[in-house]
Amino acid sequence: xxxxxxxxxxxxxxxxxxxxxxxxxxxxxxxxxxxxxxxxxxxxxxxxxxxxxxxxxxxxxxxxxxxxxxxxxxxxxxxxxxxxxxxxxxxxxxxxxxxxxxxxxxxxxxxxxxxxxxxxxxxxxxxxxxxxxxxxxxxxxxxxxxxxxxxxxxxxxxxxxxxxxxxxxxxxxxxxxxxxxxxxxxxxxxxxxxxxxxxxxxxxxxxxxxxxx
Amino acid sequence: xxxxxxxxxxxxxxxxxxxxxxxxxxxxxxxxxxxxxxxxxxxxxxxxxxxxxxxxxxxxxxxxxxxxxxxxxxxxxxxxxxxxxxxxxxxxxxxxxxxxxxxxxxxxxxxxxxxxxxxxxxxxxxxxxxxxxxxxxxxxxxxxxxxxxxxxxxxxxxxxxxxxxxxxxxxxxxxxxxxxxxxxxxxxxxxxxxxxxxxxxxxxxxxxxxxxx
Numbered sequence: 333x334x335x336x337x338x339x340x341x342x343x344x345x346x347x348x349x350x351x352x353x354x355x356x357x358x359x360x361x362x363x364x365x366x367x368x369x370x371x372x373x374x375x376x377x378x379x380x381x382x383x384x385x386x387x388x389x390x391x392x393x394x395x396x397x398x399x400x401x402x403x404x405x406x407x408x409x410x411x412x413x414x415x416x417x418x419x420x421x422x423x424x425x426x427x428x429x430x431x432x433x434x435x436x437x438x439x440x441x442x443x444x445x446x447x448x449x450x451x452x453x454x455x456x457x458x459x460x461x462x463x464x465x466x467x468x469x470x471x472x473x474x475x476x477x478x479x480x481x482x483x484x485x486x487x488x489x490x491x492x493x494x495x496x497x498x499x500x501x502x503x504x505x506x507x508x509x510x511x512x513x514x515x516x517x518x519x520x521x522x523x524x525x526x527x528x529x530x531x532x533x534x535x536x537x538x539x540x541x542x543x544x545x
Numbered sequence: 546x547x548x549x550x551x552x553x554x555x556x557x558x559x560x561x562x563x564x565x566x567x568x569x570x571x572x573x574x575x576x577x578x579x580x581x582x583x584x585x586x587x588x589x590x591x592x593x594x595x596x597x598x599x600x601x602x603x604x605x606x607x608x609x610x611x612x613x614x615x616x617x618x619x620x621x622x623x624x625x626x627x628x629x630x631x632x633x634x635x636x637x638x639x640x641x642x643x644x645x646x647x648x649x650x651x652x653x654x655x656x657x658x659x660x661x662x663x664x665x666x667x668x669x670x671x672x673x674x675x676x677x678x679x680x681x682x683x684x685x686x687x688x689x690x691x692x693x694x695x696x697x698x699x700x701x702x703x704x705x706x707x708x709x710x711x712x713x714x715x716x717x718x719x720x721x722x723x724x725x726x727x728x729x730x731x732x733x734x735x736x737x738x739x740x741x742x743x744x745x746x747x748x749x750x751x752x753x754x755x756x757x758x
Contacts, residue, residue, distance in 0.1 A: 365578040366662050366691060367683025394663065396689050417693055419632065419663040447691070448663050449579050450607065450632040469682035469705070470580025476609050478579060478660070480630055492682070498711050500738075525713075 341455055344423035348458025351430065352441065358537075358544040359441040361459035363481060366447030368467045369491040371399045373524040373533075374442060378406040380534050381440065385541060388435035392421040392446045399444060408442075409433065420451040423458055440541060449474070453481035460544065464517075467492040469499055472506035475513045482513045487520070489533065494523040554668055557636035561671025564643065565654065571750075571757040572654040574672035576694060579660030581680045582704040584612045586737040586746075587655060591619040593747050594653065598754060601648035605634040605659045612657060621655075622646065633664040636671055653754060662687070666694035673757070677730075680705040682712055685719035688726045695726045700733070702746065707736040 352359045364370050378387050389410040391399040400412035411433045413425055426443060435441050443459060445452045449466075464485040466474055469492060475482045482488070488510055496503070503521070510517055518536070522529030565572045577583050591600050602623040604612040613625035624646045626638055639656060648654050656672060658665045662679075677698040679687055682705060688695045695701070701723055709716070716734070723730055731749070735742030 365580065365660070365683075366687055367578065367680075393690050395692050396686075398686060398690065417663075417667060419661075446663065447578070448632075448661060450630075450659065450661050451664065454630060467580075467682065469680065469708070470578075473609075473611060474579055477606050477611065479608050495682070495708070495711055498708055 338454060341423045344427055345456035345458040348423055348426050348430065349460075352458060352460070355435070356438045356544055357435055357441050358541045359443065359459045360461050360463050361443045361445060361452075361457050362463045362465060363445045363449070363452045363485075364447060364465035365449045365470060368447070368465045368470065369524050370444050370447070370465050371402055373465060373489065373491060373522070374403055374444060375406040376524050376527070376530055377534060377537065378403060378408045380530065381537060382407040384538065386436040386439040388433055388439060388441045390421075390426065390429045390433065390441070390443045392425070392444060394418070394446060409435070415446055419446060419448050420455050421445050421457060422455050426457045438544075440537065449478045449481050453484050461486040461540070463487040463489060465489045465491055468496055468501040472501050472503070473509065475506070475509040479513045482510060482517070485514060485517055488517045490519065490521045491524055493521050493528055494526045551667060554636045557640055558669035558671040561636055561639050561643065562673075565671060565673070568648070569651045569757055570648055570654050571754045572656065572672045573674050573676050574656045574658060574665075574670050575676045575678060576658045576662070576665045576698075577660060577678035578662045578683060581660070581678045581683065582737050583657050583660070583678050584615055586678060586702065586704060586735065587616055587657060588619040589737050589740070589743055590655075590747060590750065591616060591621045593743065594750060595620040597751065599649040599652040601646055601652060601654050603634075603639065603642045603646065603654070603656045605638070605657060607631070607659060622648070628659055632659060632661050633668050634658050634670060635668050639670045651757075653750065662691045662694050666697050674699040674753070676700040676702060678702045678704055681709050681714040685714050685716070686722065688719070688722040692726045695723060695730070698727060698730055701730045703732065703734045704737055706734050706741055707739045
């Protein structure tokens, strides 16, 4: 059963990928535990980049439209998907979402997945880059304990570095574990609330958008 | 399909519940996001209570035996279950685990679920109490955004209160949201690392063990 679900999802994801490429849209699938700071990172990113390019967001949550409201207030076009008891977004939800959202050509699309470090690892949505966000309060051993999501990621954002003085988190150890699981990861160390590292992150997004257009 | 899986799980869970009651074992199913501090809470609890009663732990993780090693070092009898890509423990895993672990009569059994605030909500393991752990770094809106796990919980542990001065988390707002989702929740505010609130938590565990034996 699970294999059938994943095979069907893979086909739909490729179609989304083609549609997005055809429209020259850079799409990110942003995944993390609940409360790692995905939405705050997104708010700060929208504030910095939406002058350059239109930004659209698909928000996945079990319940509420809070995140869509937050990113709309920051300046993005947003669609909220509520999954109910569902634990991740899938390619069909994104296909339906794209039809409703109608993101502009040559824009940035950010898909904020349901807060879950486990299930989203298995589902391709048709994104160009898979972005894993983890915060320093979650512990430096997470790449070893939840390896699948780190293995499928392209980008790793280590968030809440402003809290490093108050928690037991060894950045070098974390980076070593992450590198052991997936040496391909491009890594950004940021504090979305305080602003550390956002220049490098936004610069990378801009140059990725240029190669997409 | 999902309904069949859950119906089969419900039967197995009742059998576990009966087995545990027959053996006068108090069983907790502890659930949270990755890094909310389940294992640290468990270490501190074991150090305080294992003089009174034997404590056994079933540890669920996608990968590694790190958590079982940690709770063994604290003084518990422990079994590690690795779920691979799986996102939660189920009643069959617990039935198998109980056979291997052979917890003593009139003891405490703690099941530490896979770090995931979504999927474990759907699976009864046969526990007496469902304990949801959330840390103040995760944001005060989590009961609204992930309502299912809060709805099925009996106990809510708000952890990492030592970090309250450094994060934007309104305890009153959080408690109001939690109460709105599930007014039955018994709530403890703790810092597992600094020790705040552990007396009340351990006192509650002790009196719950007395009513089980």
